[in-house]
Amino acid sequence: MDLMEKKILALLQQGLPLSSKPYEEIAQKLSLSEGEVLRAIQKWKDRGLLRRFGVVLHHDRLGYRSNAMVVFEVEEERVSELGRRLGTYPFVTLCYRRLSRKPWWPYNLYCMIHGKERLVVEGQIERLLDENGLRDLPHAILFTKQKLKQHGPRYFYREVSEETLS
Amino acid sequence: MVIDEVDRKIISRLQSGIAVEEEPFRSVALELEIDEGELLRRLQGLVDRGVLSRFGPLLNAQALGGGVTLAAMSVPEDRFEEVTEIVNSYPEVGHNYERDHHWNMWFVLLTEDPEQIGRVQRLIEKRTALEVRLFPKEKEYYLNFQLQL
Numbered sequence: 451m452d453l454m455e456k457k458i459l460a461l462l463q464q465g466l467p468l469s470s471k472p473y474e475e476i477a478q479k480l481s482l483s484e485g486e487v488l489r490a491i492q493k494w495k496d497r498g499l500l501r502r503f504g505v506v507l508h509h510d511r512l513g514y515r516s517n518a519m520v521v522f523e524v525e526e527e528r529v530s531e532l533g534r535r536l537g538t539y540p541f542v543t544l545c546y547r548r549l550s551r552k553p554w555w556p557y558n559l560y561c562m563i564h565g566k567e568r569l570v571v572e573g574q575i576e577r578l579l580d581e582n583g584l585r586d587l588p589h590a591i592l593f594t595k596q597k598l599k600q601h602g603p604r605y606f607y608r609e610v611s612e613e614t615l616s
Numbered sequence: 617m618v619i620d621e622v623d624r625k626i627i628s629r630l631q632s633g634i635a636v637e638e639e640p641f642r643s644v645a646l647e648l649e650i651d652e653g654e655l656l657r658r659l660q661g662l663v664d665r666g667v668l669s670r671f672g673p674l675l676n677a678q679a680l681g682g683g684v685t686l687a688a689m690s691v692p693e694d695r696f697e698e699v700t701e702i703v704n705s706y707p708e709v710g711h712n713y714e715r716d717h718h719w720n721m722w723f724v725l726l727t728e729d730p731e732q733i734g735r736v737q738r739l740i741e742k743r744t745a746l747e748v749r750l751f752p753k754e755k756e757y758y759l760n761f762q763l764q765l
Contacts, residue, residue: 451680459673462672462673463673466670466672468641468656468659468671469656470652488636488637491636491673494673495636500675501676502633502674503634503672504630504633504671505630505668505671506668506669506672507669508666511666511667517713519722530755533758534758536757537758543759544759546755547754548751549754555751592715592717595715595716595720597712597713598703598712599703599704599709599723600669600710600711601709602670602672605680606728
């Protein structure tokens with residue numbers, strides 16, 4: 451990314467202005483044209499830097515207060531197949547493979563479940579274990595006790611002045 | 617939090633993203649058959665009430681060339697507040713959650729440069745005198761954050 455793109459991104463991260471011509475507002479703050487801002491965003495999209503441009507929810511405010519991270523220790527040969535399979539459950543919101551840290555953390559497959567009620571989430575975890583023969587696989591269930599911070603990334607905020615950001 | 621049917625429709629629609637165009641909200645309003653002004657007022661209302669954190673880009677940190685990893689700490693109960701304050705003070709720390717486990721604090725580290733991950737890790741370790749363990753992602757099988765409303 452060049453400096454212009456970094457500045458645009460720094461501003462967009464704060465949230466798109468909620469107005470009819472939001473990119474024009476961003477452009478004005480940076481003394482750029484609306485076209486330059488739109489072209490930069492389109493370029494990031496084409497290159498896969500931008501997953502999407504949309505709303506970021508505070509899911510707890512919408513009643514999704516029972517969240518669990520379920521981790522498994524899966525053999526190398528099985529992990530990809532199982533990861534893809536667990537990702538197809540509608541209540542699984544994320545499914546990742548991460549480096550295990552044996553012996554104190556043997557787990558390499560991570561699933562997140564976001565739900566409204568703990569009992570329901572517990573039932574969904576039971577389903578994952580039963581339907582995929584995972585009961586005897588070493589695993590751990592980490593329910594969320596509280597959210598301590600929720601903030602999106604702050605890339606390149608040093609590239610623009612505080613007045614521009616405010 | 618009470619949201620009405622129209623809010624619900626708006627959130628559901630916007631979870632899947634908007635087009636990159638001069639007047640992005642106009643097409644969404646047309647699609648939802650509401651007035652653009654009302655759409656913008658409602659969006660602002662949802663932000664003000666804390667239902668939406670922001671409306672913006674969801675980046676692929678790895679494609680951007682930045683560092684990204686999950687991190688965990690085991691924080692003694694009587695130091696939890698103090699350590700939370702230190703960890704949260706770093707702009708590189710995104711989400712941070714307390715979880716029901718021996719490893720009870722889990723957060724995401726995001727940096728512009730992958731080498732900065734280790735630097736932030738060491739800074740937090742130094743200030744808290746606790747270990748920060750890193751769990752980098754190896755493969756993503758599924759990612760969906762479109763909640764059923």
